[in-house]
Amino acid sequence: MFEKIATLLRLMRIARTLARHDALAAFEEERLIPGKLAAVAVWWGRKLSRRNTPGRPGEKLARALTELGPSFIKLGQFLSTRADLLGEQLATDLAQLQDQLSPFDGSLAKSIIEKELGRDLEQLFLSFDMDAISAASIAQVHFAETIEGEAVAVKVLRPGVEESFRKDLKLFYSLASLLEKSRPSFRRFRLTEVVQTFHDTVRLEMDLRMEAAGACELAENFADDFSYDTPSIDWDRTSRRVLTMSRVEGIPLDDREALLAAGHNLEEVLTSAAAIFFNQVFRDGFFHGDQHPGNMFVGDDGRLVAVDFGIMGRLDKNTRFFLADMLVALLREDYVKLAEAHVTAGLIPANQSIETFAQALRSVCQPIMGKDLSHFSFAKMLGQMLHLAESFDMTIQPHLLLLQKNMVMAEGVSRSLDENLNLWSLAQPLVEDWILKNRGPEARVREGITTLSGSLEKLPRLISNLEAASEKFSQSGLRLHSETIQDFHKESSGTARWAFILAIASLAFSIGFTVNFILFYG
Structure with a gap:
């Protein structure tokens, strides 16, 4: 009972803090407060809020979370990856939440x-x-x-x-x-x-x-x-x-004036940053999950130095292949292939219409694809594709959300240093080379050979198991559990009996065929 009272009091303090910052408007806008409670919460918020509270709803929410303390700051940063849940603008505002x-x-x-x-x-x-x-x-x-x-x-x-x-x-x-x-x-x-x-x-x-x-x-x-x-x-x-x-010492990655004053070439810095980001994501499948400028520095020798490795992201090979297939489909503007890549990756259920999903992807991607690459935002496009979840019952993958958040950060830093340079245009040669090596025709042949090789490695064990099963079968016949026999006799359906007989015949045929195969080729 005391615990419930303490929880209720804690909730009231949280609500009061949100209201004072007029942060409840963010929940109202995204309909995150159920039913009539929304109207009451917002009315209460207007009564308690500071007059002329500046900023967008997301900025007000960020200030309220900062006042609420460590857990809420971390929660706000984590939720900044959930544009599908909060909306793009609110998520973007929370991404600016400073953990200080x-x-x-x-x-x-x-x-x-x-x-x-x-x-x-x-x-x-x-x-x-x-x-x-x-x-x-x-x-x-x-x-x-x-x-x-x-x-x-x-x-x-x-x-x-x-x-x-x-x-x-x-x-x-x-x-x-x-x-x-x-x-x-x-x-x-x-x-x-x-x-x-x-x-x-x-x-x-x-x-x-x-x-x-x-x-x-x-x-x-x-x-x-x-x-x-x-x-x-x-x-x-x-x-x-x-x-x-x-x-470690260095100049923060987004401090343009300091970098220029130190004699660094901004294009070289960004090219290096693009290659590092690409290699972490595609080559290694292990990337720094919090690559904001406060964690990235440029040393005197020009190398990039990272700190704070509390949040790291991992992408397995299949996910990296999905990203590569997605990029290929995007470059070819083949939206059916792009939709199929989503199904293969398990992002949307197989029972969804591929054609309809392809049409939805076109509506998101076509306006961006038509732009010059220097103004192309892959992070924005990936975020919008993930935002299609609501219509197509897409499964949200946490590692992709973390990747998208870091793409947003990377693009922001890139444009703050040179608005005419784009991280992805700099990384394009690396991406194309990786795709060719890992998803091109030769790579698929190698993948097929590797799969076949793995199957052949298992073949001796399979043959050994079948030999043992065949020997046991020849010595003692096929024995059924007593309950299985009773269930079989109780079953009145002739179809069921014939199915059972066919199953036994198939098993016998399989064992016989395997034995003959072994004798002939052994």
Whole structure:
């Protein structure tokens, strides 16, 4: 009972904060508040809201979420990938949500480090800056120098952040369930699964060893590529709540004036960024999932340096092939093939009309395809295709949503540096070469040979199993379970008996054929 009262009070505080920022209008616009409750909520919001609150509904919501704290900031950033649920403008506004909070006391960071690593701070570092250089919803970062004299950055989880997220996640699950029950049309969005995905993402972010592992994997993928760099991990000073890595310096990727002043060629920087993004997505299927400018820098030597690997995306080979097939179909403006690629990838059910879906895809893609490549927005087009979900019962794939979010970020940075250059026009030669090698005629022949080779490898085992089955059959015959025999005798349908007899005959024929095949070719 006390827990329910506490939850109700928490909901009231949340609603009051949303109302004061006039953020309830965003929910009304997208019809996310059920029935008559919407009118009441918005009326209440008008009463409590700050007068002349500036900005679009999404911007107001972002400000309210910032005030509500870490869990809500992270939720807002996560929901920015769900344009299918929130609408494109609202999702875009939430993507600008800054994960910046006031830092916690440096003495608390010191206590956490010593407890986690089992040593006094003085035994770990020659110097440790007690003032954090950056603070986010889950952790903050301090500069330090190790005993060995290496300049490092030390990331420390916020005290009590796990418990705070646990309570709010419980609330999010309840709200998702309530919304699905009150708005049956929302069940197709699988809101409870959305919260579960958010839960999984946050859980990984709150284990800094996972972030360290992601950084190492990314570094291995680019070990032979000078254009991209990641901090090295100090595993001796890393644990679940502490991450120590080499300190990196550089100019933020979107700081055009600073890049020019430092003598960097913007086209070369963007070409390098395009190649890195392409290689992460297509070549490796493992990409940095939060590539906003605050996490990307340009070093003095021109190489791009990334930080913050808490959110990483993975694309399996089939998904990468789907993206490649989609690109080929788009370039050829073959919308039937594009629709078929969606069905093959399992994005829409096979019972949907391919022709109708192809027509819908044409309506989304044709206006964009007609534009010059420098103004082509692949992120926007992918987002619009995913937005067709409502009409065609499309299954929303979280990894594609994360990819689309990063495409939006990448395109934004590209245009802020040079509006005449486009990330995808720069990456086009790489895309075409990868498609030719992996989805061209020769690649499909290789794929067929690989599949056949795999089947041939299994053949000796299959033959061995059939030999054993044949020997057992010849020695003791075919034995049926007593209940099967009783059911057979009870069955009155002659058709059923004939079907049973034919099945037994087919089995006998198959075993006999296999035995003869083995004797003849063995």
